[in-house]
Amino acid sequence: MAVNVEVPLSGGDVTEGVVRVGETVRRPLGAHSPAVHGLLRHLESVGFEGAPRVLGIDEAGREVLSWVPGEAPGRPLPAYAVTDEALGGVAGLLRRFHEAVASYEAPEGAPWDTQASGLDGEPEIIGHCDVTPENVVFRGGVPVGLIDFDLARPTTRLYDVVTALRHWAPIADPADRDWRLGQVDVGRRVRLFCDAYGLGQDGRREVLPAARLRFERSYEAMRKRAEQGGAWARIWRSGAGPRIRRAQDWLERNWDEIDARLV
Ligand SMILES: Nc1ncnc2c1ncn2[C@@H]1O[C@H](COP(=O)(O)OP(=O)(O)O)[C@@H](O)[C@H]1O
Ligand SMILES: [Mg+2]
CATH class of the missing domain: 3.90.1200.10 (Aminoglycoside phosphotransferase (APH), C-terminal lobe)
Structure with a gap:
């Protein structure tokens, strides 16, 4: 399997263009993104495991977050x-x-x-x-x-x-x-x-x-x-x-x- 296959993630139904690439998630940047990244970096620095890590910005100008292993419930709820x-x-x-x-x-x-x-x-x-x-x-x-x-x-x-x-x-x-x-x-x-x-x-x-x-x-x-x-x-x-x-x-x-x- 190619490592850079983009798998669309439509579960949330709000943000268009959210994809999974390997162990990362790519999401469009917004005006709020710098604030959110500061928050996620703080959570990482205090050792909070229950949030994605910020890994950077990719060549397409999207935020790169870590994939949180597991599954988010869709509808109908499991x-x-x-x-x-x-x-x-x-x-x-x-x-x-x-x-x-x-x-x-x-x-x-x-x-x-x-x-x-x-x-x-x-x-x-x-x-x-x-x-x-x-x-x-x-x-x-x-x-x-x-x-x-x-x-x-x-x-x-x-x-x-x-x-x-x-x-x-x-x-x-x-x-x-x-x-x-x-x-x-x-x-x-x-x-x-x-x-x-x-x-x-x-x-x-x-x-x-x-x-x-x-x-x-x-x-x-x-x-x-x-x-x-x-x-x-x-x-x-x-x-x-x-x-x-x-x-x-x-x-x-x-x-x-x-x-x-x-x-
Ligand atoms: N870092 C992540 N780890 C695991 N699953 C994710 C991650 N980011 C997104 N997903 C999956 O993709 C779906 C949509 O992503 P989300 O960031 O919630 O976008 P939206 O703004 O559309 O709600 C989520 O409901 C979840 O199923
Ligand atoms: Mg969501």
């Missing part, structure tokens, strides 16, 4: 991605990432992608901000790596937690969920995630209000981005707005039940 072990594992991985990134002092004015939503409050860390199933690499049913740091930016730990819960609990209308998650007890899964992350009582009380605020901000941020065309316009046309609205309604209807599990 059985291994919906277990309690997977859920707790993602929470633990997110916690370890937060510990590793806490010591990172990003350069002043680093060009993070800041068009997406945020919560109120002083940023505490550089968050991943996009912990979807497609962005978590599993090995043997265990979540071992976060990939796709394109949306990383200064935020709070809570923002990363509620974003992960949106996708992994999931905080979504049953009609919009992957079939394997259609009937799950979301309150129980939110609790399990917060336990595995090690979120304290104060943090738990903030989870649902933060999820509520994030939905509203995400709706606005996505609507604005869609106006610029490209992948976000495609995602918006595929019904992202109504999906957020249905998730908001579902959250309000199930608030008390989830909250009772949480605190």
